[in-house]
Amino acid sequence: MKFDNLSLDLLNTISDLAQIPDGAVNIRVNGEAVVRNSSALVTISPRDDGRGFYLEVKPGTRETIHVPVLITKAGIKETVYNTFNIGENSDVTIIAGCGIHNPSHSDSKHDGVHEFVVGAGARLRYVEKHLGQGSGQGKRIMNPSTKITLHRGASAELEMTQIKGVDDAYRSTVAYIEDQANLKIVERLMTEGNQTAESDVQINIVGKGGSGQIISRSVARDKSVQVFRAALLGQAECNGHVECDSIIMDKARISSIPQLVAEDSEAVLTHEAAIGKIAGEQLVKLMSLGLMEQEAIDIIIDGFLR
Amino acid sequence: MLELKNLYMTVNDENGPAKEIIRGINLLFEKGKVYAITGPNGGGKTSIAKLVMGIFSPSSGGIYLNGEDITQLSISERAHRGISYAFQQPPRFKGLTIEDLIKIARPGIDQLALRGTMRDVGLCPEDYLSRDVGPGLSGGEVKRVEIAQVLARGAEVTIFDEPEAGVDLWTIQKLIGILYSKFKDNPDALTIIITHNENILRICDEIIVIANGMVEARGSREEVWPLIKDDVECKMKEQCGELLTYEI
Ligand SMILES: Nc1ncnc2c1ncn2[C@@H]1O[C@H](COP(=O)(O)OP(=O)(O)OP(=O)(O)O)[C@@H](O)[C@H]1O
Numbered sequence: 001m002k003f004d005n006l007s008l009d010l011l012n013t014i015s016d017l018a019q020i021p022d023g024a025v026n027i028r029v030n031g032e033a034v035v036r037n038s039s040a041l042v043t044i045s046p047r048d049d050g051r052g053f054y055l056e057v058k059p060g061t062r063e064t065i066h067v068p069v070l071i072t073k074a075g076i077k078e079t080v081y082n083t084f085n086i087g088e089n090s091d092v093t094i095i096a097g098c099g100i101h102n103p104s105h106s107d108s109k110h111d112g113v114h115e116f117v118v119g120a121g122a123r124l125r126y127v128e129k130h131l132g133q134g135s136g137q138g139k140r141i142m143n144p145s146t147k148i149t150l151h152r153g154a155s156a157e158l159e160m161t162q163i164k165g166v167d168d169a170y171r172s173t174v175a176y177i178e179d180q181a182n183l184k185i186v187e188r189l190m191t192e193g194n195q196t197a198e199s200d201v202q203i204n205i206v207g208k209g210g211s212g213q214i215i216s217r218s219v220a221r222d223k224s225v226q227v228f229r230a231a232l233l234g235q236a237e238c239n240g241h242v243e244c245d246s247i248i249m250d251k252a253r254i255s256s257i258p259q260l261v262a263e264d265s266e267a268v269l270t271h272e273a274a275i276g277k278i279a280g281e282q283l284v285k286l287m288s289l290g291l292m293e294q295e296a297i298d299i300i301i302d303g304f305l306r
Numbered sequence: 307m308l309e310l311k312n313l314y315m316t317v318n319d320e321n322g323p324a325k326e327i328i329r330g331i332n333l334l335f336e337k338g339k340v341y342a343i344t345g346p347n348g349g350g351k352t353s354i355a356k357l358v359m360g361i362f363s364p365s366s367g368g369i370y371l372n373g374e375d376i377t378q379l380s381i382s383e384r385a386h387r388g389i390s391y392a393f394q395q396p397p398r399f400k401g402l403t404i405e406d407l408i409k410i411a412r413p414g415i416d417q418l419a420l421r422g423t424m425r426d427v428g429l430c431p432e433d434y435l436s437r438d439v440g441p442g443l444s445g446g447e448v449k450r451v452e453i454a455q456v457l458a459r460g461a462e463v464t465i466f467d468e469p470e471a472g473v474d475l476w477t478i479q480k481l482i483g484i485l486y487s488k489f490k491d492n493p494d495a496l497t498i499i500i501t502h503n504e505n506i507l508r509i510c511d512e513i514i515v516i517a518n519g520m521v522e523a524r525g526s527r528e529e530v531w532p533l534i535k536d537d538v539e540c541k542m543k544e545q546c547g548e549l550l551t552y553e554i
């Protein structure tokens with residue numbers, strides 16, 4: 001399989017890939033899986049309707065798996081269903097991500113519906129970067145929907161980043177955490193121009209000793225609009241924490257709506273939410289080190305979203 | 307040479323009338339010397355430093371660096387002209403590491419100099435370089451990082467705003483040694499240290515006392531101390547109810 005420069009560039013940005021990696025990999029380009037390799041312990045098989053895959057990780061596996069998606073042709077709109085079954089006591093990293101390059105007038109859209117089941121004692125790190133490019137009028141739209149279940153003693157960290165250039169996003173994440181399992185979701189979001197992004201995260205801690213954490217950092221510039229809902233439900237003796245921190249600039253609008261629901265007297269749930277502009281003191285400090293105002297703003301934002 | 311000519315500054319207090327906090331400052335600082343600025347809290351020391359850095363603008367008067375009027379220049383332009391200011395209360399940054407900040411302060415700094423600067427302020431480079439200058443650092447650590455940035459810059463005019471504040475006694479002693487070796491009798495450096503610390507006052511060539519937005523006294527330690535001694539003792543008596551001896 002040969003990629004053109006544009007695709008390689010996108011691939012590199014969203015998943016740090018310069019070539020087709022060893023191990024299990026699924027690369028979807030313009031609506032088709034162009035690379036699909038299973039490994040000894042990780043099987044990737046297509047769904048019958050061709051719209052996505054089943055990924056099966058054998059118990060005890062340690063591996064890094066790549067499943068990026070690219071859209072470089074105009075006007076592609078797709079919904080993809082992927083299922084990840086992470087075997088007991090395995091330890092895997094999954095690098096996903098979606099890059100849309102759309103220079104045309106018609107909209108491009110990728111809706112990724114992901115379901116994860118993380119087996120007892122397993123560890124998962126899932127990294128997903130979303131990026132939109134291209135100067136056309138057509139919108140770049142991504143609506144990821146993620147459902148994750150963590151069985152007894154499992155742990156997972158989901159790092160979801162919307163870097164730039166996504167015009168419209170509705171992100172939905174639902175998690176179920178069983179006994180002694182632990183989930184951390186880190187979301188980073190940047191919107192500008194007239195972009196809108198809405199994120200709904202719901203963590204249900206159903207098992208005793210479970211813990212869940214949502215950390216959201218976002219920056220809204222120009223006239224962009226962000227809505228962030230983070231709900232934590234504790235149904236057992238458990239720990240949960242939500243932290244939403246946003247920088248607002250220009251004429252942007254941000255709503256941050258944390259919700260805590262406890263159904264057990266041993267549930268400890270907390271939240272912190274803050275929205276504010278870049279602190280004047282930070283700007284002044286960096287300028288006193290010789291940066292121009294715009295450079296200082298960019299560095300503060302980059303750091304904040306890192 | 308840095309010259310402040312007839313500086314006045316008024317601020318709009320949120321819940322009160324406009325207040326003149328700098329009231330006719332005339333000061334001349336020469337290259338190769340270390341100056342101390344001291345005086346009571348709220349006297350206007352930090353405001354003077356911020357006027358020099360361009361963070362505050364005067365309502366009238368001018369600031370001159372080597373003869374050039376820099377009163378209208380931006381903060382960044384003044385930084386490029388060679389002015390450097392270590393904040394009294396430095397801000398924290400989420401997501402920027404100590405290494406990031408020092409590299410912004412001194413683009414292209416090599417690893418040896420970077421590590422040396424860290425050690426100058428008593429921070430072990432291995433433990434600290436990659437740490438965020440965020441809520442995870444203690445107050446004294448943030449303060450030391452601030453001083454490290456300014457040391458790394460190596461500017462022509464360096465202003466330290468209470469470098470001793472919040473810093474432990476061992477580090478202060480070390481810091482005084484560093485200030486002495488880097489700035490004392492350095493013909494290329496003009497150094498202003500805002501301080502309440504007697505040992506720092508000792509290493510300065512000249513002491514300037516600022517109170518009520520004005521220069522109350524200026525001169526060598528021997529000259530200035532007798533002038534303010536009574537005042538200090540009187541204030542201490544007022545505040546502490548007894549006379550404490552305070553000698554330098
Ligand atoms: N931005 C501001 N708005 C309103 N008042 C201010 C502002 N900055 C300073 N002031 C006031 O100006 C006066 C001088 O403040 P400044 O910070 O310069 O004092 P200082 O001599 O540095 O004091 P300290 O020893 O406590 O650091 C104080 O009364 C202070 O309340």
Ligand SMILES: [Mg+2]
Pocket residue numbers: 351352353394467
């Ligand atoms: Mg001050």
